[in-house]
Each structure stands twice: as structure tokens, then as C-alpha cells.
Amino acid sequence: MISIQSKLPGVGTTIFSVMSKLAEEYKAINLSQGFPDYACDEKLINKVTEAMKSGFNQYAPMPGLTELRELIAEKAEKLYAATYNPDTEVTITAGGTQAIFTALTSCISQGDEVIIFEPAYDCYAPAIKLLGGLVKPYELSPPDYEIDWEMVKKLFTANTKMIILNSPQNPTGCILSEKDIKALIKLTKNTDILILSDEVYEHIVFDDKKHHSVALYPELRERSFIVASFGKLLHTTGWKLGYCLAPENLMKEFRKIHQFNVFSVNTPMQVGITNYLKDPDTYLGLSEFFKQKRDLFRGLLTETRFKLLPCHGSYFQCVGYEHLSSEKDTDMAIRLIKEYGVASIPVSAFYTRNTDHQILRFCFAKKQETLEKAVERLMKL
Numbered sequence: 001m002i003s004i005q006s007k008l009p010g011v012g013t014t015i016f017s018v019m020s021k022l023a024e025e026y027k028a029i030n031l032s033q034g035f036p037d038y039a040c041d042e043k044l045i046n047k048v049t050e051a052m053k054s055g056f057n058q059y060a061p062m063p064g065l066t067e068l069r070e071l072i073a074e075k076a077e078k079l080y081a082a083t084y085n086p087d088t089e090v091t092i093t094a095g096g097t098q099a100i101f102t103a104l105t106s107c108i109s110q111g112d113e114v115i116i117f118e119p120a121y122d123c124y125a126p127a128i129k130l131l132g133g134l135v136k137p138y139e140l141s142p143p144d145y146e147i148d149w150e151m152v153k154k155l156f157t158a159n160t161k162m163i164i165l166n167s168p169q170n171p172t173g174c175i176l177s178e179k180d181i182k183a184l185i186k187l188t189k190n191t192d193i194l195i196l197s198d199e200v201y202e203h204i205v206f207d208d209k210k211h212h213s214v215a216l217y218p219e220l221r222e223r224s225f226i227v228a229s230f231g232k233l234l235h236t237t238g239w240k241l242g243y244c245l246a247p248e249n250l251m252k253e254f255r256k257i258h259q260f261n262v263f264s265v266n267t268p269m270q271v272g273i274t275n276y277l278k279d280p281d282t283y284l285g286l287s288e289f290f291k292q293k294r295d296l297f298r299g300l301l302t303e304t305r306f307k308l309l310p311c312h313g314s315y316f317q318c319v320g321y322e323h324l325s326s327e328k329d330t331d332m333a334i335r336l337i338k339e340y341g342v343a344s345i346p347v348s349a350f351y352t353r354n355t356d357h358q359i360l361r362f363c364f365a366k367k368q369e370t371l372e373k374a375v376e377r378l379m380k381l
């Protein structure tokens with residue numbers, strides 16, 4: 001047998017696959033992985049089908065369909081007063097994950113340090129390591145997961161190349177405030193530090209909160225790759241389509257990688273999505289749609305013994321159980337599947353050091369009946 005030296009020796013199967021597989025095995029209700037269990041809009045399916053039937057079945061242009069890029073640039077202008085040139089500063093990708101990987105590949109080299117805020121979405125650290133970069137985790141703590149920017153400053157070295165932001169954040173549902181953004185502007189002023197802003201949940205923000213895209217702030221925009229996902233926008237996570245926004249000098253390097261790694265992405269879906277998104281109401285109602293699910297789920301959870309953490313955005317609700325058990329969160333998550341038939345994600349999986357605050361993450365992008373059934377089972381705990 002030929003053996004190869006692993007480039008990621010410490011990495012196994014992701015926690016999402018592990019929990020989903022276990023959920024399937026035990027026929028548990030799966031609130032672990034972040035995907036809807038209801039259908040997307042039929043109009044969208046019809047538009048994609050129409051595109052296929054009309055012959056849009058060959059390669060799209062390398063950076064994506066011109067009309068779709070124009071639509072995205074218009075959206076950024078309208079929502080964030082940010083001007084992105086669709087020809088040179090917008091690229092359609094095979095989902096947010098590919099956009100993140102390509103952005104990192106375009107600028108992270110051996111020895112470069114990247115600051116990430118943990119608990120962090122799990123694709124950042126392996127990608128950084130694969131490129132020879134060093135992950136500098138800043139651990140945030142429940143219940144509010146607030147960032148002390150003086151502490152962030154302490155992580156800066158001569159090798160700090162990038163900061164990764166994720167707001168609204170997966171898994172915590174926390175969002176960056178204007179105060180955070182102002183601190184970040186101050187901290188990065190007169191530096192060459194880049195920002196990768198993962199904004200895949202930009203349209204899922206609740207109550208009186210506002211999404212502070214880095215696109216809103218010229219000082220940050222000029223140093224940022226912004227990543228978005230049509231999977232979250234259109235309830236179609238399985239389509240794996242997204243996009244990246246960045247100023248021309250950064251996007252030029254991004255596209256050098258993109259053209260050889262992916263070249264271009266699914267044409268009929270790009271055509272269908274373009275025709276669908278011409279009506280902005282298709283995504284502007286997303287916050288209200290998920291607010292109803294969040295309120296329903298939180299309301300139901302009050303009947304259980306879990307402690308609810310705040311949820312200001314995204315479609316994740318975290319709960320604490322330290323007053324109920326001293327079990328590790330991974331053990332608790334496995335026990336919930338095996339004994340109660342509900343799958344969650346242990347939040348320690350989002351920390352480099354597997355820091356365990358005894359918190360579980362549930363996804364509430366599910367049908368009302370799914371959420372009701374799941375909580376009925378959780379009430380037995």
C-alpha cells in the first residue's frame with residue numbers, strides 16, 4: 001500500500017458528519033447540521049428548470065454570470081452603500097466554503113498568522129494550516145461571547161496577516177456591534193492586515209439588531225474579502241452556490257486561484273437564481289421568517305430544563321446544561337441522540353482546544369412540527 005504523509009494529521013471527519021450519521025443510525029430528529037428540512041420556493045425551482053430547458057447547460061463565464069454579478073453589486077450598493085464593480089470585484093463560487101478556501105489560498109503563505117474568533121465555523125482552521133499559516137484563536141466565552149479588542153491587539157505580531165470575522169456567528173448567533181467595528185477599524189488602521197468576513201447569515205438578524213457588514217465601512221472594505229452563500233439566502237444548502245466580494249487588487253488574486261480550482265460554477269442555477277433574485281423581497285423577508293422560527297423554538301425550549309443563550313442572528317440556538325450534568329458536551333450530545341432521539345452539535349467542536357462550556361447548538365431552520373417534536377423529546381430530560 002502506498003502511504004502519503006497527511007497534510008492535516010490531526011483532522012478527522014467533521015463533527016457535522018459524525019452527528020448526522022449517528023442521528024440517522026438512531027432515527028433521531030436532526031437539529032445538528034445547519035440545513036432546512038422544508039422545501040425551497042417552487043418559483044426558484046421553476047426558474048432553474050426553465051434555465052436548463054432553455055439550454056443554459058454549458059460552462060458559465062469564469063467569474064460567474066454577468067447578470068448575477070450585476071445583481072449582487074446592486075444589492076451591496078443598496079444595502080451597504082458599497083460600490084463593487086461586477087466585472088472585477090464580484091465572483092460567483094461553489095458555496096461559501098469554496099469562497100473562504102480560495103480567499104485564504106490567495107493570500108496566506110508559510111508562517112502567516114490568522115486570528116479567528118472561537119467558537120468558530122470549522123472550515124477556517126484546517127484551510128489556514130494547509131497553507132502553512134498559523135491559527136491564532138481568540139476564545140470567546142458564553143453567554144455573550146463579547147470581544148475584548150485590547151485582547152485581540154495582544155495577539156498581533158509582525159506576522160499577523162488576516163482576521164476572520166463571522167457575523168452573525170455560527171454557532172453562537174452573536175453579531176458584531178457598531179462598537180466592535182469601530183474598534184476593528186482603529187486596530188487595523190495603518191496596517192496591511194486583511195479581513196475575511198464570513199457573512200453567510202447577513203439576512204438573518206433579529207429584533208432591533210442590525211447587520212454591520214464590513215462593506216458599510218470604507219476603511220474595512222478596502223482590506224476585506226466578503227463571503228456569502230446562496231444556500232442560506234434561498235434555503236438551498238445542497239446547491240452549494242455562493243459568492244465573494246473584494247476590492248479589485250484582492251479579487252485579482254482570488255480569481256487566479258478560482259480559475260484553476262473551479263473555473264466556473266453551475267450555469268442553470270446561476271441563471272435561475274438571477275431571475276429569482278430580481279425581486280428583492282425573496283430575501284428581505286428572511287429575518288422575519290427565521291424570527292418566527294426562533295421565537296417558536298425558544299418558547300418551546302423554556303419548557304425544558306436547558307438554559308437558553310441569546311440568539312441575535314443566524315439559525316442556531318445554543319443552550320447550556322451545566323446545572324443538569326457534569327458530562328462533556330460531546331458525551332451529552334451523543335446521549336441526547338441515543339436516549340432522547342434529538343441530534344445537536346457540541347460547541348466544544350468549534351474551539352481549537354475543544355474548550356467545553358457545556359453548551360449544545362441546535363439548528364431551528366426546521367418545520368414547526370420538527371421543532372415541536374424535538375422539544376417534546378427534550379422535555380423528558
Ligand code: PMP
Nearest residue numbers: 095096097121170200229231242
Ligand atoms: N460559513 C458559515 C459560518 C457557515 O455556517 C457555512 C455553512 N454552514 C458556510 C460558511 C458555508 O456555506 P456553504 O454551504 O455555502 O459552503
